[in-house]
Amino acid sequence: MPNIRNKVVVIMGASSGIGEATTKKLAEEGAKLVIAARREARLQALAASLSHTDIIYTVADVTKEEEVQKVVDLAAEKHGRIDVLFNNAGIMPTASLSERRFAEWRQMLDINIMGVLNGIAAVLPIMKKQQSGQIVTTDSVAGHVVFQQGAVYCGTKFAVRAIMEGLRQEERENNIRSTIISPGTVNTELHTTINDSGRRAWVENLQRTNGLQASDVADAVAYAINTPETAAVSEIIIRPAKQVD
Numbered sequence: 001m002p003n004i005r006n007k008v009v010v011i012m013g014a015s016s017g018i019g020e021a022t023t024k025k026l027a028e029e030g031a032k033l034v035i036a037a038r039r040e041a042r043l044q045a046l047a048a049s050l051s052h053t054d055i056i057y058t059v060a061d062v063t064k065e066e067e068v069q070k071v072v073d074l075a076a077e078k079h080g081r082i083d084v085l086f087n088n089a090g091i092m093p094t095a096s097l098s099e100r101r102f103a104e105w106r107q108m109l110d111i112n113i114m115g116v117l118n119g120i121a122a123v124l125p126i127m128k129k130q131q132s133g134q135i136v137t138t139d140s141v142a143g144h145v146v147f148q149q150g151a152v153y154c155g156t157k158f159a160v161r162a163i164m165e166g167l168r169q170e171e172r173e174n175n176i177r178s179t180i181i182s183p184g185t186v187n188t189e190l191h192t193t194i195n196d197s198g199r200r201a202w203v204e205n206l207q208r209t210n211g212l213q214a215s216d217v218a219d220a221v222a223y224a225i226n227t228p229e230t231a232a233v234s235e236i237i238i239r240p241a242k243q244v245d
Contacts, residue, residue, distance in 0.1 A: 008079040010071060012062050012119055013089030015042035015142035017188030018138060021214035022086060025109045029222060034075040036060040036068075036091070047162040055071070060102035062089040062115030065122070073120040082126050084225055085122045087119040087137040094149045094203075104195065105152050112156035113163070120167060132229065136221060137164055139180040142235060145245050149199070150228045157182075161235075166233060177232045179224045184239030187211035212240050 009026055010119030013019040015037035023035050023046060034057040037043055043057040058074055061065040069215055075082050090112050093104040114136050127133030161180060168178040187207045194200040217238060226232040 005057075005230065007083040007085045007225065008034070008075060008081055009225070010075045010082055010085060011086045011088060012068065012071065012115070013037055013059070013087075013138075014057070015046065016101045017190065018183070018186065018217045018221075019086075019088040020046055020087070020213045021218035022056070022088070022114065024050065025215065025218040025222050026071050026225070027055055031084075032079055034058070034071060034078070036071045052110070059079060062087075062118055063110040065118045068118040069122045072119075072126065074124055074228060081130055082123055082133065084134045084136060084171040085119055085123045086221065087116045087135070089115050090140075090190070091137060092150075092190050093193050093195050094153055094199060095196060096149050097151055099132050101195075103157075108152055108156050113159050114154075116160055116163060120163075120228045124171070127176050128171070134177040134179065135167060136179045136181065136224065138217075139164070139182040139235075141182050141184045141212060141239060141245065143180070143182055147245065162173050168232065172232075175229065175242070177229070180234050180235050181217060181224070182235065182237045182243075183212060183220075184216045184237075184243045185211040186214060186217055188214055199232050210242060212238065 009031045011023055013017055014023050014035035027050045035057045038061050040059045047057045060071045095101050117201050140157045140159045142154045143161045146154045164178045164180045185207055191200050192205040220236045220238050227233055
């Protein structure tokens, strides 16, 4: 993919699932990668498996704006520019509103929404100065439809859609493109963020039996990045072929 080779790409939430798969995909396509997540051992192992490529890692929590800024600064200092930011960190502790899970709600708001905003805020000054760049964010089919026990999760993903569309409108004259990738069910570790054991087991089984592979979503991310700078792929929805919603 010629438009990926040598692009400087920052990936937040890179330690597993879609982030890990995208890291592998873009590394093999010749991107220059700076990857971050909270789990250092996972990042270290991933970077070691791709030691033949241009990749560095650093630990960061997307809810902490100063840590996200340090990741972006690291990429800019090493490479002199940032072509793509991939906001990928997210959690999905689904539950009925009547369960009043205030802590889970706050955690989802912090990671799924503020994590995205922290990434955008950190990278925008660099991309505006460059007069080029692309910000890609993992959204969800849940950002397009609402399901029971997912009201707050869906709310965070609807919010991400709005934020990314606002970003597109505000920064299009600066040649900064915005893209959301909205997967349906994917076979990742996302179910582990569900605290109710019965609900977690049900989602895990669904992911395993009727989910996309993380590499399927990584291919969609690569497609969006590979498009020419004159084309803005604003949204990609990718579902398992048999998924209903």
